[in-house]
Amino acid sequence: MKKFCLLFLLLATFLFSPLFVSAQSQDINIQRAAANRVLANRYRPTLLKRFLKYVTYNSQSSETEQITPNQIATAKKLYEEIKAMGHNVQLTEHYYIFVEIPSNLPWQVPVLGFSGHYDVTPGIEGENVLSQVHYSYDGNAIQLAQNRVLDPAEPANAYLATQKGKTIVTSDGNTILGADDKAGVSILMTFLETLAQHPEKKHGPIQIVLAPNEDVGRAAEFVEETPYRPEIAFDFDGGSNGRVIIENFNARQEIFTVTGKPGHQSYAATNGYKNSVLPTAVLVTNICRLERLPDQSSDRQGYAEPHHISHPDGKVYITEVDYRLRGYDAKKMNEWEYNTDSISRKVAEQFNVSIQRRTIKNYSNVGECSHPQALQVTQNAGRHAEVELNIESARAGTTAAMFVTKGLVGAYTIFTGQNNPHAYTEWLSEEDMFKSYLMALQLTDEVAGLR
Ligand SMILES: [Zn+2]
Secondary structure, eight states, X not given: OHXXXXXXHHHHHHHTSHHHHHHHHHHHHHHHHHHHHHHHHHHHHHHHHHHHHHTTSOOBOOSSSSSOHHHHHHHHHHHHHHHHHTOEEEEOTTOOEEEEEOOOOSSOOOOEEEEEEOOBOSSSOOSSOOEEEETTOOSSOEEOGGGOEEOTTSGGGTTGGGGTTSOEEEEOSSSOOOHHXXXXXHHHHHHHXXXXXXXXXXXXXXXXXXXXXXXXXXXXXXXXXXXXXXXXXXXXXXXXXXXXXXXXXXXXXXXXXXXXXOSOGGGHHHHOOBOSHHHHHHHHHXXXXXXXXXXXXXXXXXXXXXXXXXXXXXXXXXXXEEEEEEESOHHHHHHHHHHHHHHHHHHHHHHTOEXXXXXXXXXXXXXXXXXXXXXXXXXXXXXXXXXXXXXXXXXXXXXXXHHHTTTOOBEEEEEOSEESTTSTTOEEEHHHHHHHHHHHHHHHHHHHTOO
């Protein structure tokens, strides 16, 4: 009896030990990931079919129009498709598509957000896209229309060389393909379809937004009119090869206005005339000592560039310098602002002019305002989904970085399979698009496990 009690005690200790609990949850994770792969494989043909359909929707945005009729038509089609799946979907006044899926878990987990954009760049031809699917790609250079060639031997196309035997998609060469971001849209739409058809799949609250006008830099413009407020978020608009962008530059415009006094130069000694160009030159020279110029900056270094100088309304006694300030570290940028203030005060005093500075925050580093467990969640999702991830930092902005300026959580940018965006030689890796969709399913599981 005594022996039995001891055995029972030992067993109970083991069952409730952290080792057993973590081994058990590890097992559940592996089972779920395997189930996700089975599920994802079933939707793989649908995903490609969907992509081939969406690239035929011309949804080019425009630098001059608030929204193009083609974008409106595309938004309406996507909206109807989501509605037909049975989801709760809204199409907002400025054509943002918003989908809300309530949690089916008995406990609380963070709200998960996915985003993408349905517009395509207006930069090159985008009407009547004729996609070409290269099943089991032979690895040779692809001859496109108008003597355009997609050549895997070119260093810029090195990744294409790895796609031999896989499925890739190009346009016929007369237009863009539009994988940027029809790949992301196809992934998210197929994800929505998967959840609609598999209500047994456990997940927390999910919000999805599809934005217009991303390729003209205005994806965040009216995002606040949607209820999109996730606590952990991912943007499906990245490249290929498992790339995940977890941080980007902060971008600020710092505009210094140097105001002298108008008057005829000949009588400057008596009429109070004050030139604005010389103090501006001195100001710029001194500020340039504070931070690197773009051509001196690489890797993790930021830069400050006096981008352009102008006289507002042609008034030469006022000179404006538009500085572009870029860097990962917002604190360092605040220091720069502080130091330029003291420089400008000294210059203003020296030349007896007034100098004002105003700041426009263009975008922010998602890495500085993402969910504290975002990196862990992403890495776990990659490991469980058996997708090799390449975690990267971008020396530029992302759509998610623009969302941050509207107070949204910082989102990582997930690869979608798009390559050579905004070019006639744009192409899609079907395998990467599929892996990205699998990541969406797996990220959903990982976030559902955040208690
Ligand atoms: Zn894009």
